[in-house]
């Protein structure tokens with residue numbers, strides 16, 4: 456009997472690769488879907504049976520009838536956002552009951568002052584700002600690490616006990632808010648926070664449980680679990696472009712740790728990538744086209760943030776990053792999205808490029824140099840080019856149905872990433888997926 460039934464979905468570049476869609480696709484025969492890292496800095500769009508769902512916290516598998524969605528201990532939860540998301544799903548006709556949604560009591564909460572702190576830190580950093588989503592992610596994780604965070608379990612406590620925890624948590628922050636000009640009005644009144652928590656607890660308390668019990672049982676029964684990773688390899692706090700990263704560990708191990716599943720249960724790790732690259736916020740992006748080519752990619756790929764609406768920086772697919780993600784993230788297969796879009800880009804621009812190596816310090820390299828701040832040299836991408844573009848037939852069912860140039864593109868990606876492309880997305884809808 457197969458004793459590994461966990462699928463992990465992770466992002467290979469800087470997010471927005473289509474992880475939500477890949478996880479939803481994989482969840483068709485799953486019992487449980489999980490979000491285990493990040494918070495509502497994620498924006499995962501799913502199009503299913505003609506309906507579009509823009510998700511930020513709850514894993515997309517919630518849309519399916521017999522799947523339990525879990526928000527794991529590694530997630531930071533903004534309770535206002537979660538309540539809005541539950542409401543949105545209910546309005547879309549999805550039943551949200553405790554046998555459909557479970558929130559780990561150990562998940563930490565994002566509170567309004569975390570969003571103010573996020574803003575404040577960006578202001579203090581000036582030109583060195585990260586370009587965060589402003590959702591309070593970093594400050595919430597910082598409070599967690601400082602062991603003054605407020606957890607979902609705290610929502611189940613009597614009011615005076617919540618008050619004591621919040622009072623302790625905001626003491627240091629209030630000193631900072633008082634000291635920085637323009638932020639005086641952000642000084643936190645613990646009572647207001649507690650009132651909000653007590654109010655939100657009324658809606659959420661039925662979902663707050665010990666998710667470990669559910670996960671252990673599912674692993675013992677060999678039920679399929681899909682983990683919908685958030686953020687991506689280059690945004691990882693340890694392995695990404697520090698300091699231009701998020702505050703969690705969206706690599707595969709971090710994603711597993713965020714729910715509490717040991718690696719021995721993993722059946723497959725799917726790395727999700729687009730057929731081009733995009734990045735929101737600041738930080739290195741060697742294949743960026745900060746010009747009319749980037750504008751064309753943005754327009755054809757609809758590259759505007761689901762979470763913030765910000766226009767994304769756009770450029771060519773970077774296979775050096777994919778190659779490095781293969782080992783750091785332990786990826787088995789790639790899911791390559793936007794194969795239709797890159798074909799359109801080729802038709803518009805006259806060519807499609809794939810970065811296969813960098814030139815750096817007068818050498819050709821196929822690893823990510825993490826010392827560029829020391830050398831002050833930016834690696835120059837080396838490309839392979841396919842002339843022209845292609846059109847993917849929206850009715851296509853298999854790899855064989857794809858145009859020759861689209862196949863050539865996929866072969867290039869496989870050659871230079873060292874990874875098999877097993878899933879191909881050629882449209883926004885869940886059904887626009889080829890499995891090889």
Ligand code: IMO
Pocket residue numbers: 466469470471472474496497498499585586587588589590591592593684685686687690699700701702735736737
């Ligand atoms: P999904 O799951 C794209 C980026 C932000 C910023 C940096 C730090 O949809 O792929 P944060 O608010 O996390 O402190 O911001 O990380 N970022 C994302 N970019 N997709 C995401 O998630 C992201 N989550 C964080 O833009 O550069």
Ligand code: MG
Pocket residue numbers: 470471496497498499761762
């Ligand atoms: Mg996103």
